[in-house]
Amino acid sequence: xxxxISIATATAPVNDTxxxxxxxxxxxxxxxxxxxxxxxxxxxxxxxxxxxxxxxxLTECYVPTPQWEEVLHTPLECPDHLLLVPQMDGQVIGWxxxxxxxxxxxxxxxxxxxxxxLQPFREIGIGTVxxxxxxxxxxxxxxxxxxxxxxxxxxRAINLFKKVGFTATGVRHRQYKVDGDYVDEVLMERFL
Ligand SMILES: CC(C)(COP(=O)(O)OP(=O)(O)OC[C@H]1O[C@@H](n2cnc3c(N)ncnc32)[C@H](O)[C@@H]1OP(=O)(O)O)[C@@H](O)C(=O)NCCC(=O)NCCS
Numbered sequence: 001x002x003x004x005i006s007i008a009t010a011t012a013p014v015n016d017t018x019x020x021x022x023x024x025x026x027x028x029x030x031x032x033x034x035x036x037x038x039x040x041x042x043x044x045x046x047x048x049x050x051x052x053x054x055x056x057x058l059t060e061c062y063v064p065t066p067q068w069e070e071v072l073h074t075p076l077e078c079p080d081h082l083l084l085v086p087q088m089d090g091q092v093i094g095w096x097x098x099x100x101x102x103x104x105x106x107x108x109x110x111x112x113x114x115x116x117x118l119q120p121f122r123e124i125g126i127g128t129v130x131x132x133x134x135x136x137x138x139x140x141x142x143x144x145x146x147x148x149x150x151x152x153x154x155x156r157a158i159n160l161f162k163k164v165g166f167t168a169t170g171v172r173h174r175q176y177k178v179d180g181d182y183v184d185e186v187l188m189e190r191f192l
Pocket of ligand 1: 117150163
């Protein structure tokens with residue numbers, strides 16, 4: 001077991017070989033580490049659980065894009081992608097990803113972030129740790145900017161992203177329709 005790191009100092013370097021243990025706000029330890037192929041089914045289950053809530057993520061369930069499939073099943077073959085998993089009491093309880101833009105050299109300096117936690121594990125500081133680890137990794141990779149987009153109704157996510165240094169750069173109005181109701185998309189970015 002690695003040393004427990006205070007939640008306030010999520011500065012441990014993260015790469016393919018490192019992991020670190022942190023404390024939630026209520027002092028429960030959780031591990032943060034890169035996802036391994038054995039984690040794939042638990043990560044997909046977590047994504048599906050958050051998708052099933054319907055108000056946080058674009059898709060209705062896990063979508064097996066080439067990027068996701070490669071990162072989940074052959075993570076060592078895509079070192080320019082990061083998929084972190086938080087683990088508590090042996091259970092994968094969410095994910096945080098940093099995926100480079102796949103569309104070639106004009107956007108090679110940026111990457112997109114996505115994050116989700118199972119419902120019982122929210123609002124105890126885990127999202128903050130995951131984002132800080134992701135930002136640390138992205139900087140070490142030489143990336144120049146991270147982007148994220150969220151529903152305008154998701155104030156908790158917006159607050160988290162602002163907390164770790166993202167700024168809102170624009171809104172795409174009525175970008176989504178959730179059960180007949182329009183929802184705006186908030187675009188955010190953080191330079192590294
Ligand atoms: C969004 C999410 C990743 C945030 O992670 P988290 O672990 O719950 O957040 P943290 O406990 O680290 O809190 C981070 C910040 O969020 C904000 N926040 C937390 N709870 C909040 C609430 N109920 N309302 C508004 N803001 C809130 C605070 O600014 C907090 O900072 P503080 O701890 O200094 O007060 C997590 O709640 C989640 O998975 N939600 C569902 C899926 C989702 O929304 N994913 C993101 C899609 S873009």
